[in-house]
Amino acid sequence: MARLQPFSQTMGTTMRDLIGSSEAARKAARAAQVKEMWRGLVEPVFLEHTNAVYIIQEENEKVLVVYVDSSIFAAELNARRELIKMELAGKYHEVVDEFRIIISRGPYKNNHPFIEEKPELPTADVEPIPLDETQIKAIEKQASVIENARLRQALIKAMISDLELKNGIRNQNN
Incomplete structure (x- = not known):
C-alpha cells in the first residue's frame, strides 16, 4: 500500500516544480525574444546560415553570441559588427557590450532554426501557364x-x- 506524504512536503515539492518551470518558461521566452530580434537585424541570407543566437550576461557585460555555419558569413557579420550593435540598441533598446561570432562545428553546423520548413506546393493536376x-x-x-x-x-x-x-x-x- 502506498504511503501518503504529509501535505507540507507535497506542497513544497509542488512549489519547487512550479518555480523551476516558471524559470524555464522565462528562459524560453527570452530565447524566443532574442531570436526575433536577430530576425529583425539581419537579411534572410544570414538567417539561413545562423545556427544559434544568444544574449548572455558575463560578469558585468552583456554579450551577443551568434553561431554561424561558415567562415564567410562570420567574416561578413564581423564587418557589420558595430552596425548590428547600434541597430540592436536603437531598434530593440538592447545594449550589448560585446558581439561574439563563432563558427559552429560538428552536428551543430547543421542546425538552422531560422530556416522555415516550406510545405511542398501541390503540383499534381496543375496546368502551367506560359510566360509572356x-x-x-x-x-x-x-x-x-x-x-x-x-x-x-x-x-x-x-x-x-x-x-x-x-x-x-x-x-x-x-
Whole structure:
C-alpha cells in the first residue's frame, strides 16, 4: 500500500516544480525574444546560415553570441559588427557590450532554426501557364551574367518552368 506524504512536503515539492518551470518558461521566452530580434537585424541570407543566437550576461557585460555555419558569413557579420550593435540598441533598446561570432562545428553546423520548413506546393493536376515575352526577356537578362552558355540555358529553362508552374498554382487557387 502506498504511503501518503504529509501535505507540507507535497506542497513544497509542488512549489519547487512550479518555480523551476516558471524559470524555464522565462528562459524560453527570452530565447524566443532574442531570436526575433536577430530576425529583425539581419537579411534572410544570414538567417539561413545562423545556427544559434544568444544574449548572455558575463560578469558585468552583456554579450551577443551568434553561431554561424561558415567562415564567410562570420567574416561578413564581423564587418557589420558595430552596425548590428547600434541597430540592436536603437531598434530593440538592447545594449550589448560585446558581439561574439563563432563558427559552429560538428552536428551543430547543421542546425538552422531560422530556416522555415516550406510545405511542398501541390503540383499534381496543375496546368502551367506560359510566360509572356516580357517575362522571358527579363529572365534571360538576369541569366546573362552567366558566362557558360550551356549552364545559362539550363538556368533559363528551369526558371521559366518554375514560374509557369507557380502561375498555374496561383491560377488554380483563385
